[in-house]
Amino acid sequence: MLHILLILFASGLFLLLTTVAILSKIEKEDKAAGRAIAAAFIFPTPVVLLWIIDFPGRDLISSILMGLIILSAVIIFMPIPIRYKKANDKLTDQYDERDVVFVRHKLKEGTDQFDQYYDRRPEKLEPDNKYRIAPGLLSPSSSMADPFMYSSAAASFTTCENLIDICDGPVSETQIQANPAELSRYIKKWTKHLGAHSVGITLLKNEHKYSIGGRGGQYGKPVENSHKFAIAFTVEMDFDSINKGPQAPAVMESAKQYLNAGTIAVQLASFIRNLGYEARAHIDAHYEVICPLVARDAGLGELGRMGILMTPTLGPRVRVNVVTCDIPLMIDERNYDGSMIEFCSHCKKCADVCPGRAISQEDRKMFNGALGWKIDHEKCFTYWCNTGTDCGRCMASCPYSHPDTLMHNVIRYFIRHAPVFRRIAATMDDLLYGRKPKPMDLEEWEKVMISKD
Numbered sequence: 281m282l283h284i285l286l287i288l289f290a291s292g293l294f295l296l297l298t299t300v301a302i303l304s305k306i307e308k309e310d311k312a313a314g315r316a317i318a319a320a321f322i323f324p325t326p327v328v329l330l331w332i333i334d335f336p337g338r339d340l341i342s343s344i345l346m347g348l349i350i351l352s353a354v355i356i357f358m359p360i361p362i363r364y365k366k367a368n369d370k371l372t373d374q375y376d377e378r379d380v381v382f383v384r385h386k387l388k389e390g391t392d393q394f395d396q397y398y399d400r401r402p403e404k405l406e407p408d409n410k411y412r413i414a415p416g417l418l419s420p421s422s423s424m425a426d427p428f429m430y431s432s433a434a435a436s437f438t439t440c441e442n443l444i445d446i447c448d449g450p451v452s453e454t455q456i457q458a459n460p461a462e463l464s465r466y467i468k469k470w471t472k473h474l475g476a477h478s479v480g481i482t483l484l485k486n487e488h489k490y491s492i493g494g495r496g497g498q499y500g501k502p503v504e505n506s507h508k509f510a511i512a513f514t515v516e517m518d519f520d521s522i523n524k525g526p527q528a529p530a531v532m533e534s535a536k537q538y539l540n541a542g543t544i545a546v547q548l549a550s551f552i553r554n555l556g557y558e559a560r561a562h563i564d565a566h567y568e569v570i571c572p573l574v575a576r577d578a579g580l581g582e583l584g585r586m587g588i589l590m591t592p593t594l595g596p597r598v599r600v601n602v603v604t605c606d607i608p609l610m611i612d613e614r615n616y617d618g619s620m621i622e623f624c625s626h627c628k629k630c631a632d633v634c635p636g637r638a639i640s641q642e643d644r645k646m647f648n649g650a651l652g653w654k655i656d657h658e659k660c661f662t663y664w665c666n667t668g669t670d671c672g673r674c675m676a677s678c679p680y681s682h683p684d685t686l687m688h689n690v691i692r693y694f695i696r697h698a699p700v701f702r703r704i705a706a707t708m709d710d711l712l713y714g715r716k717p718k719p720m721d722l723e724e725w726e727k728v729m730i731s732k733d
C-alpha cells in the first residue's frame with residue numbers, strides 16, 4: 281500500500297511538471313519549459329528507485345519519506361487566514377503635477393516656466409539634466425530605435441492625444457435617474473464589454489487629485505474637480521510584447537493600451553453626460569487625478585514595490601484610467617491585500633532586474649505621510665530616454681505578471697492564501713524563469729528591413 285502511494289505521488293509529480301513544461305512552451309517560455317521537464321525526470325526518481333530496489337529498511341525509509349511528503353504538502357499549501365494590519369497610506373499633501381517627471385521633461389531651458397520650476401525645486405535640476413542630454417523617447421538615435429515600430433507607437437500616442445478634446449463636454453439637460461447599485465453594475469459590465477479587465481468605483485478624495493496642473497494650458501493652475509465619484513478601470517498589457525522590452529514592442533504595447541484605455545474612458549464619460557450628469561475622462565497626458573491611487577481605493581489592487589498598481593490576476597501588467605463623475609453610484613469596499621505587500625517585501629525581483637537601478641531594494645518608507653515604495657523616477661526616465669522605449673523589464677519579470685491562466689492563477693491563489701508557499705514562491709519563480717529573465721526575441725513580422733533604394 282505504501283509503495284503504491286509513493287508511486288502514485290511520483291507519477292502525479294511527473295505529470296504535473298510535464299504539464300507545466302508544456303504550458304510554458306505554449307507561453308514561449310523556453311527556459312521554464314526546459315527546467316520543468318528536467319525537474320519532471322529528476323524529482324520523482326528517488327521515489328521510483330525506492331520502489332524498484334529492495335534493501336533492508338526500505339519500508340521504514342518509504343514510510344518516513346511518505347510522511348515527510350505529506351507533512352511538507354500540508355505546511356506549504358495550507359491556507360491560513362491572516363488579518364493584515366494596513367499601514368497608513370493616506371497622503372498628507374496632494375501631489376503637484378508639475379513635479380511629475382514627464383511634465384518636467386517638457387520644460388524648455390530659457391523659459392520662465394523652466395526658471396521658476398528649478399528656483400522652487402533646485403535639487404531636481406541635476407537628475408533632470410541627465411535625461412535631457414539623452415536621445416529621448418522614440419528618438420531615431422536611441423539604442424532601441426526601429427523606424428517601423430516607433431512609428432506604430434507614435435501613431436497610437438497621437439491618436440490618443442486626439443481624445444483629449446472629448447474627455448469632457450456638454451451635459452444633457454435631461455437627467456435620467458437610476459438605482460445606484462443597478463447603474464454601477466451596468467457601468468462595470470459595459471466597461472468590461474468595451475475591453476476593460478477590471479473596474480471599481482470609489483469616492484473621489486482630495487489626495488487622489490493633483491493640487492496644481494502641469495500639462496498644456498493647465499500648467500500652474502489649481503485643479504478644480506468637485507466630482508463625487510471616480511470609476512477606475514484597468515486594461516491588460518500583452519505579456520509577449522512587454523516581455524520583449526526594452527525593445528520597441530514594449531512601447532508599441534504601452535501606446536496601444538493608453539489608446540485603448542483612453543477610448544474606453546471617453547466613451548464612459550460621454551455615456552454619463554448623456555444621462556445628464558457631469559463626467560470627465562482622465563487619460564494619458566490629461567489627468568487631474570493619480571490613477572493608481574484611485575484604482576487602489578476602488579479595490580482593484582495594491583501599490584507594490586514598483587509604486588504602481590498590482591492587480592490580483594495580472595499584477596502590474598495593466599494600464600489604468602479613471603472617469604470622475606457626479607452620477608450617484610454604489611462604491612466598492614477596498615479589500616486590503618496585505619499578502620501582496622508581504623510578497624513584494626521579500627521578492628525584490630523587479631529591483632534586481634531593473635537596468636536603470638531605479639527600484640529600491642529596501643523596506644517601505646514614509647513618503648508624504650504614507651508608507652510605501654517609490655521608484656527613482658529620474659533614473660527610470662533617463663533609461664527610457666536612452667533606449668527610446670518605456671522599457672518594462674520590471675513589469676515583465678514580476679511573478680504576478682504571468683498570463684491570466686489556470687496554472688498561474690492557482691499559484692497566485694496559494695501566494696495569497698498560504699503564507700509558507702508565499703515565502704517560497706519567488707524562489708520557485710526564479711528557479712523556473714531565472715532571477716533576471718532575458719527579453720523575449722522579436723517575432724519575424726516585427727523585423728522589417730529598411731530598403732536602400
Ligand code: SF4
Pocket residue numbers: 584585586623624625627628629630631677678679680
Ligand atoms: S517583482 Fe516582486 S517585488 Fe517587484 S513588484 Fe513584482 S512581486 Fe513585488
Ligand code: SF4
Pocket residue numbers: 633634635636637638639655659660661663664670671672673674675
Ligand atoms: S521601466 Fe525599466 S528602468 Fe524603469 S523601473 Fe522598470 S525596469 Fe527599471
